[in-house]
Amino acid sequence: MNTSVIRYILGNVLKLEGFLLLLPCIVAGAYQEKSGIYFLIVALISIAIGFVFSARKPKDFTMYLKEGCVATSLSWMILSIFGCLPFYLSGEIPSFTDALFETISGFTTTGASILPEVESLSYCMNFWRCFTHWIGGMGVLVFLLAIIPLSGGSNINLMRAESPGPSVGKLVPKLKHTARLLYIIYFGLTLLEMILLLFGKMSLYDSICTALGTAGTGGFGIKNDSMGSYSVQIQWIVTVFMILFGVNFNAYYLLFFGHIKEAFKVEEVKHYFGIILAAVVVISINIAHMCTSAFDAITKAAFQVGSIITTTGFSTTDFDKWPEFSKGILVLLMFIGACAGSTGGGIKVSRVVIAVKTIGKELNGYIHPKSVKKISFEHKPVDHDVIRSINVYFMAYIAIFVVSMMFITIENYDFTTSFTAVAATFNNIGPGLSLVGPTCNFGFFNNFSKYVLMFDMLAGRLELFPLLILFHPSIWKDLFIQADKRVKGIERRN
Numbered sequence: 001m002n003t004s005v006i007r008y009i010l011g012n013v014l015k016l017e018g019f020l021l022l023l024p025c026i027v028a029g030a031y032q033e034k035s036g037i038y039f040l041i042v043a044l045i046s047i048a049i050g051f052v053f054s055a056r057k058p059k060d061f062t063m064y065l066k067e068g069c070v071a072t073s074l075s076w077m078i079l080s081i082f083g084c085l086p087f088y089l090s091g092e093i094p095s096f097t098d099a100l101f102e103t104i105s106g107f108t109t110t111g112a113s114i115l116p117e118v119e120s121l122s123y124c125m126n127f128w129r130c131f132t133h134w135i136g137g138m139g140v141l142v143f144l145l146a147i148i149p150l151s152g153g154s155n156i157n158l159m160r161a162e163s164p165g166p167s168v169g170k171l172v173p174k175l176k177h178t179a180r181l182l183y184i185i186y187f188g189l190t191l192l193e194m195i196l197l198l199f200g201k202m203s204l205y206d207s208i209c210t211a212l213g214t215a216g217t218g219g220f221g222i223k224n225d226s227m228g229s230y231s232v233q234i235q236w237i238v239t240v241f242m243i244l245f246g247v248n249f250n251a252y253y254l255l256f257f258g259h260i261k262e263a264f265k266v267e268e269v270k271h272y273f274g275i276i277l278a279a280v281v282v283i284s285i286n287i288a289h290m291c292t293s294a295f296d297a298i299t300k301a302a303f304q305v306g307s308i309i310t311t312t313g314f315s316t317t318d319f320d321k322w323p324e325f326s327k328g329i330l331v332l333l334m335f336i337g338a339c340a341g342s343t344g345g346g347i348k349v350s351r352v353v354i355a356v357k358t359i360g361k362e363l364n365g366y367i368h369p370k371s372v373k374k375i376s377f378e379h380k381p382v383d384h385d386v387i388r389s390i391n392v393y394f395m396a397y398i399a400i401f402v403v404s405m406m407f408i409t410i411e412n413y414d415f416t417t418s419f420t421a422v423a424a425t426f427n428n429i430g431p432g433l434s435l436v437g438p439t440c441n442f443g444f445f446n447n448f449s450k451y452v453l454m455f456d457m458l459a460g461r462l463e464l465f466p467l468l469i470l471f472h473p474s475i476w477k478d479l480f481i482q483a484d485k486r487v488k489g490i491e492r493r494n
Contacts, residue, residue, distance in 0.1 A: 004058035006071045011053025013075045013140060017082055018047030020135060021128075024086070028124035035122045038086040046082050069466035070475060076458060079140060080104045083132060092125050097447045104454045106132030107140075108461035109343065111219030111313035111430030112453070114443040119224050123205065126222045130209040133218025136461070137245075137343035138186045142179050185252050186343075190215040193241040200234045214241045217343045219313025219430045226315045226438065232299055235316055239303045243276060246310035246338030248350075267378050268339050268350045272309075275349070279305045279333060283326045290322070301326075309333040311345035313430025320437035327433060331420065334427050345428030345460055347397065351390050353377065358387055396464050400456070401426060407452045411445065421445075426456040 021043035028036020063071070084103035087093040093102060098114045105112045106129050118126065190211050197207035209222050223229055227238060247269055254263035264270075283301040284294070291297040300317050307314045308330050319330060337346010357375045364373055375382040401422060408418045413435060420432025421442065431438040442453065459467045469475060 002058065002062055002064075002067050004056075005063050006067060006074065008054050008056075008058050009071045010074060010078060011050045011055075013079060014046045014050030014053060014082065016050075016140065017079055018043045018045075018050060020131070021046065021083075021086070023131065024124040024128045027127045028122070031123040033122045033124050035086070035090045035092065036124050038090045039124065039128070041089070042082060042085045066469065066475070069469045072462060072466045073458075073470050075140065076107065076462065080107055080458075083107065083128075086128065087125065090122075090125070092121055097450055098443065101442070101450050101454055102129065103132060104457050105425075105430075106130075106218065106220060107136035108428050108457040109133050109136050109216045109218040109311070109345065110425055110428040110457045110461075111213070112425055112436070112457070113220065113430075113441050114450075116441055116443060117224060118220075118222060127205075127209060129220045130212040130218070130222065133216030133220060134190065134212040135216070137216025137218065138182060142182060181253065182249055185249055185256065186215065189241070189244060189252075193237065196237050197234060200231065200237055202230065202234055210238065211241075213314070214238055214312065215245055215343065217242065217245050217310045217312040217338065217345070217428075219307065219311075221314060227303070228316045230316075235299060235303055238314060239299075239306045242306040242310045242312045242314070243273075245312075246272065246306075246342050246344040248339040248341040250341055265379070268353065271353050272339050272349045275333070275336065276305055276309060279309070279329055283322075283329055286323050286326045304330065305333065308429060309336060309344075309346070310338045310342075311427055311429045313424075315431060315438035318437065318439050320433050320439070331423065331433070334420075334423050334429050337427060347394075347427070350377070351393065354382060354387065354390055355394070357382075358390075393464065396468065400459060400464065404452055404456050408445075408449050411449055421453065422456060425453040426460045428457060428460045 021039050024039045025036045025043070028034075028039065080100060080103045083106070084093075084096070084099040087099035087102060088096050093099040093115070101112075101114050104110075111133070115121070118129075121129070193214060194207045194211040197210060198204065202210065206222060210227075212218075213220050219226075221227060227235055230238075248266060251263045251266045251269050254260075254266070280298065280301045283305060284297045287301060288294065288297045291300060303314070303316050304319050306312070311334075319327065322330075335347055336352055337348050338344025340348045340350045354375065354377055357377070361373055361375055364371060375387070404422045404426065405418060408422055409415075411418075416434040417432070417436055420434065421436045424430055424432035424436060431440075435444065436442055442450070445453070455467075
């Protein structure tokens with residue numbers, strides 16, 4: 001294993017996080033808050049360690065998928081540990097476990113919180129919570145590829161390990177240009193939402209935090225009632241942008257560069273909007289008796305459907321009080337998730353569509369044994385390797401979900417709480433039902449359960465395997481062998 005390139009990447013991640021930690025310092029200065037000093041201290045420490053790690057460039061930049069997965073997993077862990085320190089050192093979140101939970105929830109764009117009163121946090125701390133969503137939404141390593149000259153043609157493995165969805169490709173010939181293009185689209189949509197929120201008479205601070213949370217499909221609210229106290233106009237703006245950020249960014253590339261027909265032919269996006277439309281219509285009818293008008297029902301249904309399928313997690317109402325049928329649809333949407341190549345979580349629409357087509361193909365094989373039928377997706381035949389990887393993904397997904405459920409049920413809370421707590425964290429959604437509903441939080445779980453849910457958040461954001469690979473014995477064997485060689489080399493020189 002090429003540990004030198006992993007060390008170099010981790011160093012650059014720490015430097016990048018250090019510079020990003022300076023932004024909350026500016027917010028603290030604007031609001032004259034003393035908490036900003038903790039961001040400055042952690043930023044300087046992060047930058048210093050980052051420079052030590054990345055001072056010596058690797059002689060070999062070759063990076064296979066194994067190195068990409070390890071570098072990605074370790075990067076997100078280090079990012080979360082350093083990111084939680086301002087919360088913990090300032091005392092605004094006095095428990096390290098809770099501070100780490102809140103930070104991992106932010107970076108993984110989950111939005112599950114342990115805070116009973118988010119409005120009690122200082123402005124700079126709330127800004128950092130929302131900003132972690134934006135950082136984690138597109139991916140910190142994608143950002144790294146966009147701004148730092150990492151040489152070597154195997155950097156696609158770094159992007160593949162972090163980007164959500166069954167496959168990752170280049171929009172343009174050079175990977176660096178692809179990363180830059182993704183962030184240009186990402187930043188542009190975020191800025192557009194912020195401007196529209198300002199026109200909707202939202203304050204500058206609120207519009208920035210809301211836009212950051214929406215763009216990353218994270219859902220950390222800066223109000224105790226999430227988005228419930230804002231106007232209907234603002235709720236519709238957020239609804240539209242939640243759905244837009246759940247779209248495969250390849251469609252935006254086609255759209256922005258004049259390939260309008262091709263953009264509207266993207267199969268995954270068509271299924272994505274079809275699922276949203278069907279869910280909104282059905283839920284609107286089902287909750288109509290609980291609303292003041294048909295428009296009110298559509299507004300609430302559209303917001304919550306958009307929030308859940310994109311795994312954003314904002315809420316405008318306590319949907320835990322909705323009829324069981326509507327809650328059942330929302331739970332189903334938790335698992336489906338957004339499109340591959342978006343900032344959303346979940347299983348992804350593309351995987352679900354291909355899985356359904358695979359079932360249809362198998363049924364057809366029973367009826368017509370001699371027929372040979374290929375599955376197509378996005379107007380291209382789906383390779384057997386892709387189907388195999390999706391099947392393996394589903395098996396790993398179910399295994400992790402079941403084991404997590406067993407650990408969480410040790411606390412003996414009701415089944416709905418345990419089930420939706422795992423579903424909400426594993427799919428990076430945020431709120432669940434019952435004790436983890438939209439008006440509740442995750443603070444009542446013990447530390448063991450919180451660490452299980454933190455693992456689920458990281459596994460869900462990193463598409464399972466980059467995190468699971470850390471538990472493979474051969475990875476640690478390679479690391480120990482290389483460490484032993486290094487020690488022996490030092491002894492010979494001495």
